[in-house]
Amino acid sequence: MTPTRPLVALRGVAKRYATGTLALTGIDLDILPGDFVALLGPSGCGKSTLLRILAGLSGPTGGTIDWPGATHDAAGDPQRDIGFVFQEPTLMPWATVMRNVTLPLELAGVKRSEAEDRAAEWLARVELKGFERAYPRALSGGMRMRVSIARALVTRPRLLLMDEPFAALDEITRFRLNNDLLQLWEAERFTVVFVTHSVFESVFLAQRIVVMAPRPGRIAEEIAVEAPTPRGEEFRTSPDYAAQCRTVSHALSRAMAPAA
Amino acid sequence: MSEEPTPERALPGAAAWMRVVAPTVIAFLFLGAWEAVVRVNGIPHYILPGPLLVGQTLLKDWGTLSTSLLITLKITFMALSVAAVLGLALAVLFAQSRIIEMSLFPFAVILQVTPIVAIAPLIIIWVNDVTLSLLICAWIVAFFPILSNTTVGLNSADHNLIDLFRLYRANRWQVLVRLLLPSALPYFLAGLRISGGLALIGAIVAEFVAGTGGSASGLAYRILEAGYQLQIPRMFAALVLVSGTGIAIFLALTLLSHLLLRKWHESAMGRGDRR
Ligand SMILES: Nc1ncnc2c1ncn2[C@@H]1O[C@H](COP(=O)(O)OP(=O)(O)OP(=O)(O)O)[C@@H](O)[C@H]1O
Ligand SMILES: [Mg+2]
Numbered sequence: 001m002t003p004t005r006p007l008v009a010l011r012g013v014a015k016r017y018a019t020g021t022l023a024l025t026g027i028d029l030d031i032l033p034g035d036f037v038a039l040l041g042p043s044g045c046g047k048s049t050l051l052r053i054l055a056g057l058s059g060p061t062g063g064t065i066d067w068p069g070a071t072h073d074a075a076g077d078p079q080r081d082i083g084f085v086f087q088e089p090t091l092m093p094w095a096t097v098m099r100n101v102t103l104p105l106e107l108a109g110v111k112r113s114e115a116e117d118r119a120a121e122w123l124a125r126v127e128l129k130g131f132e133r134a135y136p137r138a139l140s141g142g143m144r145m146r147v148s149i150a151r152a153l154v155t156r157p158r159l160l161l162m163d164e165p166f167a168a169l170d171e172i173t174r175f176r177l178n179n180d181l182l183q184l185w186e187a188e189r190f191t192v193v194f195v196t197h198s199v200f201e202s203v204f205l206a207q208r209i210v211v212m213a214p215r216p217g218r219i220a221e222e223i224a225v226e227a228p229t230p231r232g233e234e235f236r237t238s239p240d241y242a243a244q245c246r247t248v249s250h251a252l253s254r255a256m257a258p259a260a
Numbered sequence: 261m262s263e264e265p266t267p268e269r270a271l272p273g274a275a276a277w278m279r280v281v282a283p284t285v286i287a288f289l290f291l292g293a294w295e296a297v298v299r300v301n302g303i304p305h306y307i308l309p310g311p312l313l314v315g316q317t318l319l320k321d322w323g324t325l326s327t328s329l330l331i332t333l334k335i336t337f338m339a340l341s342v343a344a345v346l347g348l349a350l351a352v353l354f355a356q357s358r359i360i361e362m363s364l365f366p367f368a369v370i371l372q373v374t375p376i377v378a379i380a381p382l383i384i385i386w387v388n389d390v391t392l393s394l395l396i397c398a399w400i401v402a403f404f405p406i407l408s409n410t411t412v413g414l415n416s417a418d419h420n421l422i423d424l425f426r427l428y429r430a431n432r433w434q435v436l437v438r439l440l441l442p443s444a445l446p447y448f449l450a451g452l453r454i455s456g457g458l459a460l461i462g463a464i465v466a467e468f469v470a471g472t473g474g475s476a477s478g479l480a481y482r483i484l485e486a487g488y489q490l491q492i493p494r495m496f497a498a499l500v501l502v503s504g505t506g507i508a509i510f511l512a513l514t515l516l517s518h519l520l521l522r523k524w525h526e527s528a529m530g531r532g533d534r535r
Contacts (some may be wrong), residue, residue: 057423084427090420093524094442103438107428135524155428 005068006030007191014062015049022216023049034189038196038206042256046217047195051161055082083152085162089144091136098132101151122150142173162194178204186230203244204236213255220255223248309493317493329501332463332478339398340459347406355414355440372404376462380469397466402459406451413447414440446525449517456509
C-alpha cells in the first residue's frame, strides 16, 4: 500500500479477558502517521479494548504490537507518546481547569510556569480562554470535553486515542466539537484513532473507517473516506456525504449479520 | 453561594434563615416549658432544677467547671488528632498494599466492635498515667471511622483517572498525592466529623470508669461528684457543657469540611448553584 512506515502495527492481536470473554481476535491494523482512523462497530465488539491495548493500559493475550518509529525505554516498553480522551471528561474535580490541563506535563516533570504557558495555549485553541481558574463543576458538558481534549493534546502526542468522546453530548455540541477537532487535526496532523457508534460521525471525521464485528470482536471491513479538505458544514450536507454514510451503514449491517 | 457554616445543602435565601431560627425557637419553647413545669409543680431542685437555676449554677461554678472543660477538651482533641493522623497513615498504607490491608483491617474492626466501657477498666489498670489512659480510650473510639472512611475514599478514585495517571507513567507518590488523597478528602472529612463526637464520648466514658478525683479531673468527674453530693443543678450544668462541646466540635468540623470542599465537592454545594 503506502511506503510510509506505520506508527503502530498490530498483527493477529487477540484479547481474552480473565472472565473467558474473547473480546478481540485476529486484529491486523496499521496506523499511519497523520492518519485519522475511526473504529466503528456495535456495542461490545471490543473497540474500547482495542484502544486500551493501543494505549498500553491493557496487554493483548495474543499477537504482536509494534511501534516501528518509537524509541524504547530501559524496560523495553515503547515510548508510546499518547493522548487519551475518555467518554466522560474524566477531570479532577478538585483542580482548576488550568491544573487539569497541566497535569500530564507536571507528571512528566515540566516546570510549572512552562506547563502553564503550554496549557494556556491549548486552552485558547479549544476556546476556553478565560476559564483557567474555573473548577470543572462550573463548566458545561461540552466545555469539560474541551478541557479533556486540551489535556490530551498538551503533551503534543503523536497518537490521540478517543473513546466515544462526544457520545454523551447533545447533537449541537457534538457537531461543534467535531468541527473543532477536525480543524485541530488539519492544522496539527497528529494521528487519531477515534472510537464511535455513529456512522455519521465516522464519515464526517475519518480518513479511514475500520468497521468491526462482534462476538468475537474482529475487523470486518476497512473503508476509505473520500472528502474535500477542509471538511465543514458544506461536506456534512452534501449528497456525497450521504452516499458514503450509506456505504458505511451497509458495511456495518453486513458486519452485524450473523455469520452464514 | 451562602456563607453560613452549615455547608450541606444550604437552602437559598429566606430558607437558610429558617435553619437557624426554627431550632432556636423550639429550644426556647422547650426551656420555657421546662421552667414552667418546675415552678408550677414546685419540683425540688435536687430532683429537677429549672433551666434558670442551671444557668446560674453554670456561672457560679464556672471556675471549677471551666477547668474540667479544658481537661476534657484537651483529651478529646489529642485523641482526635492522633486518630486522624494514624487513621490517615494506616489507610494510606492499606492503599499501597492489599496484603497489609487484609492482615490489619480485622484488628481495626475488633478494636471498633469491642465496647469501650468494657475495656476501659483494663486500660486504666495497665496504663499508669490517668491522662494517657483516657487518651487511649478516646482514641480507640475515634480511630475507626477515620480509618474506614479514608480507606473507602482512597479506593474510590475514578478508574479512568487512574488509567490516565498510568498512561502518563506517574509514580506511586504522584498517584497518591495528586489522585488518591484528593479523592479521599471528602471521605476523610466525613469520618473526622463522626470521630469528633466519638472522641468526646470516649473521653467522658473513660473518665466515668476511671472515676479519679482531684484537681485534674474532666467534666465526667464533675458529673459523678455532683451526683454523689446531690448537687443536681451542678450536674446539669456539667451536662450542658458536655453537650455544648459536642455541638461545637461538630460545627467546627462541618465548617472545616465546608471550607476545604466548597470549591469542588457536591456535598459542599448550595442547592442554588447545583447543576
Ligand atoms: N475488564 C473486563 N473484564 C471482562 N470482560 C470485559 C472487560 N472489559 C470488556 N469486557 C468484555 O469484552 C467485550 C468487549 O468490550 P469493549 O468494552 O471493548 O466493547 P466496546 O466495543 O467498547 O463496547 P461499547 O461500544 O459498548 O463501549 C464485551 O463483551 C465486554 O463484556
Ligand atoms: Mg467502549
